[in-house]
Amino acid sequence: MGNSFLRISMFRLTLILGLCWSSLLEGALAQITRPSEVTALQAIKRSFHDTSENLHNWNHGDPCTSNWTGVLCFNMTMIDGYLHVQELRLLNMNLSGTLSPELGQLSYMQILNVMWNNITGSIPKEIGNITSLELLLLNGNQLTGSLPDEIGYLPNLDRIQVDQNQISGSIPSSFANLNKTKHFHMNNNSISGQIPPELSKLPSLVHFLLDNNNLSGYLPPEFSELPNLLILQLDNNNFEGSTIPATYSNMTKLLKMSLRNCSLQGQIPDLSGIPKLAYIDLSLNQLNGSVPQSKLSEDITTIDLSYNDLTGTIPVSFSDLPHLQKLSFANNSLSGSVPSAIWTNRTFNETDRFIVDLENNMLSNISGSLNIPPNVTIWLHGNPMCSNANLVQFCRSQDEYGNNSQILTNSSIICYSQSCPPPYEYASTSPIPCFCALPLLVGYRLKSPGFSDFIPYEHAFEEYLTSGLDLDVDQLEIDSFEWQKGPRLKMYLKLFPEYNNDSHVFNRSEVRRIMNMFTGWKIPDSDVFGPxxxxxxTLLPPYLDAISTPGSGISKGALAGIVVGAIGGAITLSALVSIIIFKMHLRNRHETSKRRHSSKISIKIDGVKGFTYREMALATNNFSSSTQVGQGGYGKVYKGILADGTIVAIKRAQEGSLQGEKEFFTEIELLSRVHHRNLVSLIGYCDEEGEQMLIYEFMSNGTIRDHLSEYFLTHKLTDKSDVYSLGVVFLELLTGMQPISHGKNIVREVNIAYQSGMIFSVIDGHMGSYPSECLEKFVSLALRSCKDETDARPSMAEVVRELENIWLMMPQGDMKTTESIITDPGKVMLAASSSSATKNPFVSADVSGSDLISGVIPTITPR
Structure with a gap:
């Protein structure tokens, strides 16, 4: 293939990339998210049944910049120049269907939240590919199958919540690798088998909740080695034949031990050495022997040892537990007296309640005072003492469950309803009477609280939650609460904005901040209130208008920077691709002598002037280094002043970059025909004294960001059509073939060779020696770009990213970075520097030929 055709093809390639700036802006706005993640999100949507159409906008625009419902992205691009999905927040959206394996392609995601839907099927093992994942929140669905081993290799997982599903199978031993995981919430499933003792090596485990499953075997004594375990909750499993290991008395940080209805046998270990133990539930087992007499922690609120085979007497040490709310020995074989000191030694606050349930034992009387404080309730039905007429008052039967729901009334101030139209309402907790505001409505549940009665802890809870949310305590109203099976404490909360004469609502950023605190589990854990x-x-209509959908939250400034960076990197690739292709051909060219006689060929081109060597020397002070503004493998670029005062940029080719005269003038003729507002104009040339120089207009400095948007919004190109033309040019350069019938013959021949594994048979020999994988990827990209169906072609943004990837695969010896000459905001020129060999997908090097009409370095630092 002749050098002239090479130059023409390279020029066409550079021109096409240059003229695609507007498409790249549109592509940057439309496809800023990594394409593989966009594809994954589309597959995820197809796997769901979205009957409520909550994901209706997942077919429009870019996930990160178009606020796809529930898709939250990082507020900056990564090193690859793309935005990435940070969180998938799809809780309570009435979704059914299954979880798509393509979830594993969201490789930067930190939070996967699909809680409280109707999703079926199994958990895809591909989730194990998301090594950045921190919160895996799948609870409240209908998932089946077993827990994938692959989850056990997620190095950053902090929380796994798969509770309230139908998951079966055993706990994978690979979970012993989850060194950063603090929260194992797997309750209310059908998980079976033995608890892997290897889990005792987990250094960060805090909450281990596996109640209501089908676990069997024995309780691992090794769990006493868990250094940070606070809650051990295994109720309603079947550890038949197992005892409570005596080593559990060494769990010095334990706050709650709940092993109700687990078929446990043997004696109760002495737990008095656990300094902050607040809750013990060992009921509904077959425990025997006497109750340990040592005094338990003063933090204890609940002792439930009912429905066992315990004998002996009630320990006197129970009379000195200041926070005890519930003491239950019902349905055992305890005998002797009931020491009244259990309640008489207590000082009760107004909200304190104390329930003593001793039904169905063999207790004979009450020792001490029979004066029962109003805060204390005693149940003695089914004991021999009930035959004593003096004690009959304590022997009435009790309902198994009392009223477990309460609505709290926080204000007695009368406010006129017509002054606060719905959905606004009066903030009853506000210090300002009748403050009318719009609340945020939160459904909230304590999964394993460390108490039996909430009322005494109500104010402490309000302070805990508002402190964690960085709100004032008077901004929280507990509308109601209800004890549920578990026991778990369900609440409905209202969060009100602060009093403000000008506004009665939270602003947008505050709504998002508060929501993120809840959904990101950023509220610190509490020893008392547990997980x-x-x-x-719930966002009431005015907040829906304010927040739209829970999108990425990318600021306009950040988005502008991303767009400029994406465009800049893409434009720079016009020079980059020229480098790759031209260097392939340059390797087999013979060196041309620097010193030649003056040109014997004369040309006349309108608007292009021939300059003498002397004129160029005078314009640059004899090519002084003080006038040099750039340098690359082709030579140097100088800023010059012509005799008439015109400021120009002079590109002076060096030895090794000189062309034949015919090729040089062919290039000049082609460049003279290019008139584009974003391409610097060719003014003239010099071909004397063995020199080859191109003289361009030199533009004053300016800010690219200030002017890019205006240009790109007024110059629209059809992205996929331009991709086809670009693909044909790629194939021309690869094969040396001339395009016939709009390139279809090239496409056909190359495709046949590619499919038959003979692709190298059609590659132009002038390409030189380059890694085969680079050429194969380049061919594949070119063929995909030339697909007949428009939708089958990659977008311009995808083409650019693939070129970047190919560039990064090139041998180190061909890598150089560049320095940019910032000229007019819309007209740019690029000069290369060989001072560094650092790879960077945003920069180019060794530009030759028509490199001065190529690209610009991004004005923001790539992240």
Missing amino acids: YELLSF
């Missing part, structure tokens, strides 16, 4: 779960976060 929580978010049941709902």
Whole structure:
């Protein structure tokens, strides 16, 4: 293939990339998210049944910049120049269907939240590919199958919540690798088998909730080695034949031990050495022997040892437990007296309640005072003492469950309803009477609280939650609460904005901040209140207008930077591709002598002037280094002043970059025909004294960001059509073939060779020696770009990213970075520097031929 055709093809390639700036802006706005993640999200949507059409906007625009419902992205591009999905927040959206394996392609995601839907099927093992995942929130669905081993290799997982599903199978031993995982919430499933003792090596485990499953075998004594375990909750499993290991008395950080209805046998270990133990539930087992007499922690609120085979007497040490709310020995074989000191030694606050349940034992009397404080309730039905007429008052039967729901009334101030139209309402907790505001409505549940009665802890809870949310305590109203099976404490909360004469609502950023605190589990854990779960976060209509959908939250400034960076990197590739292709051909060219006689060929081109060597020397002070503004493998670029005062940029080719005269003038003729507002104009040339120089207009400095948008919004190109033309040019350069019938013959021949594994038979020999994988990827990209169906072609943004990837695969010896000459905001020129060999997909090097009409370095630092 002749050098002239090479130059023409390279020029066409550069021109096409240059003229695609507007498409790249549109592509940057439309496809800023990594394409593989966009494809994955589309597959995820197809796997769901979205009957409520909550994901209706997942077919429009870019996920990160178009606020796809529930898709939250990082507020900056990564090193690859793309935005990435940070969180998938799809809780309570009435979704059914299954979880798509393509979830594994969201490789930067930190939070996967599909809580409280109707999703079926199994958990895809591909989730194990998301090594960045921190929160895996799948609870409240209908998932089946077993837990994938692959989850056990997620190095950053902090929380796994798969509770309230139908998951079966055993706990994978690979979970012993989850060194950062603090929260194992797997309750209310059908998980079977033995608890892997290897889990005792987990250094960060805090909450281990596996109640209501089908676990069997024995309780691992090794669990006493868990250094940070606070809650051990295994109720309603079947550890038949197992005892409570005596080593559990060494769990020095334990706050709650709940092993109700687990078929446990043997004696109760002495737990008095656990300094902050607040809750013990060992009921509904076959425990025997006497109750340990040592005094338990003063933090204890609940002791439930009912429905066992315990004998002996009630320990006197129970009379000195200041926070005890519930003491239950019902349905055992305890004998002797009931020491009244259990309640008489207590000082009760107004909200304190104390329930003593001793039904169905063999207790004979009450020792000490029979004066029962109003805060204390005693149940003695079914004991021999009930035959004593003096004690009959304590022997009435009790309902198994009392009223477990309460609505709290926080204000007695009368406010006129017509002054606060719905959905606004009066904030009853506000210090300002009749403050009318719009609340955020939160469904909230404590999964394993460390108490039996909430009322005494109500104010402490309000302070805990508002402190964690960085709100004032008077902004929270607990509308109601209800004890549920578990026991778990379900609440409905209202969060009100602060009093403000000008506004009665939270602003947009505050709504998002509060929502993110709940959904990201950023509220610190509490020893007393334990782990929580978010049941709902309701946005009333005015807030829906304010927040739209829970999108990425990318600021306009950040988006502008991303767009400029994406465009800049893409434009730079016009020079980059020229480098790759031209260097392939340059390797087999013979060196041309620097010193030649003056040109014997004369040309006349309108608007292009021939300059003498002397004129160029005078314009640049004899090519002084002080006038040099750039340098690359082709030579140097100088800023010059012509005799008439015109400021120009002079590109002076060096030895090794000189062309034949015919090729040089052919290039000049082609460049003279290019008139584009974003391409610097060719003014003239010099071909004397063995020199080859091109003289361009030199533009004053300016800010690219200030002017890019205006240009791109007024110059629209059809992205997929341009991709086809670009693909044909790629094939021309690869094969040396001339295009016939709009390139279809090239496409056909190359495709046949590619499919038959003979692709190298059609590659132009002038390409030189380059890695085969680079050429194969380049061919594949070119063929995909030339697909007949428009939708089958990659977008311009995808083409650019693939070129970047190919560039990064090139041998180190061909890599150089560049320095940019910032000229007019819309007209740019690029000069290369060989001072560095660092790879960077945003920069180019060794530009030859028509490199001065190529690209610009991004004005923001790539992240």
